Amino acid sequence: MTELISRIVGGLNTPVFLTRFLVTVLIMLVSGAIVLGISLLYEGLATYAERKVAGDIQARIGPNRVGPYGLLQFVADGVKLLLKEDIIPFYADKWLFILAPYIVFTVSFAAFVPLSYSDHIAVANLNVGVLYIIAISSVVSMAILMGAWGSNNKWSLFGGMRAVAQIVSYEIPIVLSLLAAIILPASMNMRDIIVYQGGGLGIFRWLVFNNPFTFLAFFVYFIAAIAEVNRTPFDIPEAESEIVAGYHTEYTGMRFAFFFMAEYGDMFVVSAIATTLFLGGWHLPFIGGISMPLWLRDVLQVAVFFMKVFVLIYLMMWIRWTLPRLRVDQLMELCWKYLTPIAFFNLIGASVWVLLLHGRGIYDIIARIIVH
Amino acid sequence: MLSPISLQDYLILSGLLFSIGVFGVLTRKNAIAVLMGVELMLNAANINLVAFSKFIDRGIQGQIFALFSIVIAAAEVAVALAIVIAVYKTTRTIDLDKEDSMKG
């Protein structure tokens, strides 16, 4: 792709430094566009999937009119949202009201950047990838607050406050449980972490199976992650029966769609983190050792990665349509009285494990015992 | 064609940011606005630290200093806001022009 772009740009008769500058900028733009396109497609399909899953669980059929099996429903929805009237409330703080959805969407989109989709495919291989995603997702709370305040609506403000409190609180168990996994590969680079989990039959080196503490950390992380993306049973920031629709009450049309898409984007990101840190990322299970063409391997790896992510997303949907919503106090109690202490002691336990066993996993130990 | 960015450029950027912060601290009436000015000044100082770390530090001590500075800023803002809110609760205002009980 780099070559292609440089050839195109080289055709223009420009000075060398400008050429290279343009190449760089274009690479950035194109890769961004690819990710954007894919993520938009994904988000559309995810809304379709959500409705299908909901229908399934509630013994309904779900969308089935537009396209085969209703597959094009999300296109129709998108067009409808684009064409809707764009309402800005009169007393709203216009700047903040307009800015908020863009920031929310940008931020959730920016979290895709350090993900490692296969051995060779990634937008940017950041050394501080995990920390980057954590930092970026904390910005979401800022943007939500912006929109909530800008709407000048008390339901919005309540929802925004709740969202911020929830996100800030649940960040703590998330970070603590991620740390329990990170100390094994001793890197925050997504690709390094996945590479660390390779070998064996392809699933026994996954960090979730590495030791009891990472196993527990995975569940703590997954519960806290559901809360972090404000989904049922932790959807009190947008609880319909209490505060209308929370922080996006006043949003309509495309602005609302941005919030909506950001939520599905966040789901993808947290599931991708879980996949990367705990579930072996793009490693091919069982057939990892077989030699095959590079492109085939990359395609398979991307498929495996997406498969794992989608399983986790399906789990989240399943949970959403099965469990009732928590109260605010129950939510905070779960975070501060259960998840945080568990994650904390879990981290200590994991550290001790790593210190005493030099990072060896439970299967390594068993294998060693069997061999001897 | 742009010339390479030197240390001076970063320092002048930080100086500019610092001066804006000083302006904010000196002229704003709202105590929290003053606090924001202080944050600008702290950020300016941190830019200095990281820039020095890049240009004249063989290790990364400048970055570590910046990290400590960020941590201390977090503690500072928590306590400062608590004070502001406590003051607000007793006087029902955070207008600094009205907080003159120390007047001679």
Added chain:
Amino acid sequence: MIEHMIWMIPVLPLTGAIINLLIGKRLPRRVVDSIAVGSISLSFVLAVTAYFHLISLPADQRQFTDTVYTWIGLGSFQVNLAFLIDPLSAVMILIVSGVGSVIHLYSVGYMHGDKRYSRYFAFLNLFAFAMLLLVLSSSILLMFVGWEGVGLCSYLLIGFWFEKIENARAGMKAFVVNRIGDFGFIAGFLLLFTTLGVKTGIWSLDFSVLKSNIALVPVAVLTATGIMLFVGATGKSAQIPLYVWLPDAMAGPTPVSALIHAATMVTAGVYMIARMNFLYVLAPDALRVIAIVGALTAFFAATIGLVQNDIKKVLAYSTVSQLGYMFIGVGVGAFSAGIFHLMTHAFFKALLFLGSGSVIHAMSGEQDIRKMGGLAKKLPVTTATFIIATLAITGVPGFAGFFSKDDILYNAYVSPYGGTFIWLLGVLGAVLTAFYMTRLVLLTFYGKPRMDHHTAEHIHESPKTMTVPLLILAVLSAAGGYIGMPEVFGVHNVFAQFLAPVFNSGFAVPEGSHTLEWTLMGVSVLAAFSGIGGAYYFYAVNTELPARMAQSFRTAYAWLLNKYYVDEFYLKYIVGGVLKLNTILSLFDARIIDGAVNGAAKLGKKLSDFDGAFDRIVVDGAVNAVGDGVVSAGGVLRKIQTGLVQNYLIFAILGLALLLSFVLL
């Protein structure tokens, strides 16, 4: 093993005392007495263990110290909380914990109806703790703690039934008199401590250190120290002139009298002098004083005992008298004889007191022997054991008192510190002892019953918990003397040999010939039997004779009955004298000292009036002028002080800018 468990011997009763003192009220009585008796019995078991450990060692190594921790550490001066076990203290802890256990057991029966049951046992345990601390301590200072502790417990227990004012008074009297003695004790050991420290640089209160360095102290100081320590001993052990508290101390419960005022606490003085033997052998004058005071007390108290009518008072004077014998023993340098008599006396006197307690118990609290009589049939066990004890104390051959008293009298005769005079007083005392003890037995247990009808009906033998201790002590009183049989019988004096390592300070009572010893023994036996016979004649054969005697020697009888008016003398001349001195001193205070102070104050007031005027006009004027100036200047300057933090910041930044511009330009 046992070397490191010595600390438990005193601590066990202390624990019992603390438990009973804190929560005893809420515990059932059965638990309270189980704790008390159990703790002291455990101490006794440990003491026996320690004793057996001690005799398993070679004779010259029979000594070990259990150091618990350093109590006081000031540079080279150290007082350790350390317990010393050697033959002397081993004997003492055996007596204290053994007799103590028996009396604790007896108390269970004797005190069963008392409303302050748990407190009684707490105090009794506390006493056991203090007494064990006293005898086990390895330094004078720690010993003094025990010394004061037993005084305190004695006070608490004498005044145990404090509802009656006499009992409370008796407690206070005991305490005050003891304090007088304690003053001598403190002065004594401080004199020794400072003299040794200043002279040699050895600042120590440890017995072993003192013992090895005692020769460095001048003899005059040793004599003074010895006499002062003996003053302490006269207080605690009821010798002339400080004996007056002991008869009054009979106000306490009878087991207390038995334990504290007969068997253990009052012997603390004897123990202390025996413990300090290394000092006394270098101070023969002090020894002479002790021997003479002991002999006088032995005789003097016996004469008072002749005519007392209260059963416990008779025993109290008898105790004073017997303590006098012990002091004769230690005073003539025969320390082991003194300790031997201490031991046997502990057995038979405890038995006598417990027996009297049993009698009093049976008589519903009556203590006057004139209202008793004929109790032998109704109280067979009490009578039998009481008679055994009487035979022991009178020195009938074969019983415990015979050997110990004979040992003392023999040594008093042959020792260079003793002599015929002291020996004679001792023998006369023995005659009197035999006389009044026989009188006591005859009046109490034989003859016609003289009590009223109501009391007579209620007379009954005491319960098992009281008679079993009596039997135990009776066996000890009868047989306890054989361990100290003199060599004239052709055996070794086991007791003296056992104690010998403690008393090997280079002094030995010279040996007399066997003939002399047999002769003296014969005189003692004769004395005992003559006393018994005389009493029998007076109170069993010719029962009118005592009254007639009292009639014809009216003055002498009154003197004896009123204990030579010693209490009255003390009250009038010593207490009264102190009060008079007090009045004079307070007058001096009021007239002369207060007058001087008031005069000075008046003068000061005049001066200050003048000074005040000067202050107001000159000094204040100047100060006000300065102040006004500052206020007006401040009024100008305060305008800058807006109270607005941002204004201050502006000044700060501009000032900083000014400074920096100097640097930069």
Added chain:
Amino acid sequence: MSVTSYTIQAVFFYLFSAVIIGSALMVVLLRNIVRSAFALFFTLSGVAGIYILLGADFVGVTQVLIYIGGVLILIVFGVMLTHNVYSVDIFNKLGTLVMGTISAIVTFTIIYYSVKPVNWLFIGFKPDLPTARPIGTQLMGTFLLPFELASILLVLAMVGAAYLIRSEVRGTSQAGAGDPGNEQRQDTAGKKVH
């Protein structure tokens, strides 16, 4: 380092600088304090960008995490809890405004003239290596004591802040304990406020 990357760096530097300075001016000049607070968001993001430009990726991400995710949220909450946003004139009297402007200009002048003429002792080219690992190593080694002290400082600040905020609430919660004199006390308290 090629000319191109210099150029790209320069472009980004000026971009970030523009964002920083522009939004910082908004922070200090906007009349609506809530907008000020949100303008601060862009300033802080720009500073994070500058850090990453300087090769300090860890510090940059930490800046986002702590400043935007923590400090800024706190400030916005503070604004919302104490605001009389639309009623209070946010600027001081004219005299202070003038003096403040002068002070700011003087400050910048001094900084400029003390930075510009200095001949800094450069160490030459230094590649942008990963920083997370060396920072971690040094925090746990050379800087262990300050690191621990910082954690203590954070705890103290947290406790202190909680105490300051709670000090008034405690009185009412005691009054609400259900004793008989309770209602009357609350009444008087209410009167005082009005």
